[in-house]
Amino acid sequence: MREKEKQDRIIKDKTRILIVDDYPVIREGLTQIINQETNLLVCAEAGTIGEAVKVVKKQKIDLALVDMLLDNSTGIQVIKRIKILCPDIIALIFSVSDNFQYVKQAIEAGARGYITKDEISENIVNAIRRILTGQIYISSRLLKHVPKEELDGLLAGKVQGYCD
Numbered sequence: 001m002r003e004k005e006k007q008d009r010i011i012k013d014k015t016r017i018l019i020v021d022d023y024p025v026i027r028e029g030l031t032q033i034i035n036q037e038t039n040l041l042v043c044a045e046a047g048t049i050g051e052a053v054k055v056v057k058k059q060k061i062d063l064a065l066v067d068m069l070l071d072n073s074t075g076i077q078v079i080k081r082i083k084i085l086c087p088d089i090i091a092l093i094f095s096v097s098d099n100f101q102y103v104k105q106a107i108e109a110g111a112r113g114y115i116t117k118d119e120i121s122e123n124i125v126n127a128i129r130r131i132l133t134g135q136i137y138i139s140s141r142l143l144k145h146v147p148k149e150e151l152d153g154l155l156a157g158k159v160q161g162y163c164d
Contacts, residue, residue, distance in 0.1 A: 014038075015063055016063070017034060018044045018065070019031060019044075020065070043061070047070075048070065049070065065092050067093075091111040098141055100142065103142060114142065116142065
């Protein structure tokens with residue numbers, strides 16, 4: 001019994017993460033990267049918006065890592081639905097696309113960041129840590145293509161700063 005209590009306390013002290021992507025291999029890879037960190041825990045995975053909603057209804061999730069383009073929905077739709085259930089959930093979008101319109105939609109829907117898949121394996125932990133401190137994270141690849149004034153306008157009043 002003592003061992004279980006110890007495990008429960010360790011898990012309770014970690015940031016609990018939900019990964020939403022329609023490809024199991026992506027979810028599994030992200031889980032392996034994230035779970036190497038001592039204070040982060042991927043506690044659930046979902047392949048659809050419906051599965052994501054079920055997870056958020058059943059367990060405490062601190063952060064949702066959501067793919068922008070799913071089979072029958074978008075990351076924007078996922079964020080909007082889960083934020084209705086849990087307004088405090090922090091969301092980070094990831095995508096193959098570096099289209100600024102997606103970034104804009106994600107931030108407007110309540111995401112705290114947007115990371116491109118080509119940068120995810122090396123920068124996902126940094127992105128998670130940044131958004132957990134109240135900052136916005138935008139992939140450096142995106143920052144190169146977006147006029148600073150446009151990005152500043154989008155982020156005005158959202159949170160403190162943004163990072164690459």
